[in-house]
Amino acid sequence: MDGPDVGEVGEHIEHLLGELAAVAEPGVVEKAEDLVHLLLEFYGAGLTRVVDLLREAEGGERILGLLTEDQHVKGLLILHDLHPKSTLERVTEALDKVRPYLGSHAGDVDLVGVDDQGVLRLQLKGTCDGCPSSTVTVKYAIEKAIHDAAPEISDIDVAGVVEEKVEVGPGGRPLLPLQALECPVPESA
Incomplete structure (x- = not known):
């Protein structure tokens, strides 16, 4: 437990x-x-x-x-800095666990390094670099895996992330994305 x-x-x-x-x-x-x-x-x-x-x-x-x-x-x-694996080793293992998911979208991620303040620097590659869904990928796949493996990482800076554009409607509330649906036209008998 x-x-x-x-x-x-x-x-x-x-x-x-x-x-x-x-x-x-x-x-x-x-x-x-x-x-x-x-x-x-x-x-x-x-x-x-x-x-x-x-x-x-x-x-x-x-x-x-x-x-x-x-x-x-x-x-x-x-x-207490007693873990047998270094921060970089644990981060590398965490990234290896998310790579199959990234690869299923023809993407990948490179570990650039960790600075003195504990900020992890990553670079998205392939279709993940500049992808409109990269924010979601980073937030829910990469960041969670990193946090679980290396909670001492203070922040994660990922190059290649595209901020999602949120359309704002009246009152400053975000608009829900709508998509046109093709409706079948009933045949006349």
Whole structure:
């Protein structure tokens, strides 16, 4: 059973610290932040020791590999920079999983790199480059696969994405796309 998402927990902690900052004296907020950092360091050191012991044990690498398949454990390993695969390795594997889908539309994607701020840079290729549906492809196929594999990626910049044009009607609401249908003309008897 997977536990809470590490990213969601981090956001919740930040939210709680923000709420505390709004009502408490600055010294109290600093103590709360120190407490959070101390707990993270404590559990991170313990997890580091567990990973080190697994790597030393016979069959430990196999067990560590199995642990990385659990979303909760994988998130903790990534948070503490203990995952056995690098960010680029995990991103490459994620892209390999979406390539069959992209290939079914005669498209592909290249990994350009990850910058110091954690921004992943990609380039769409083939029919995906400049395709009007590229926004949907990136949002629902590529971004989800990347987020699942490498939640530490802060943003994804994809060259070749065409922003969808949304027609706006009265009142500023988007218009629904309409398509003419051919209706069969009934034959006269």
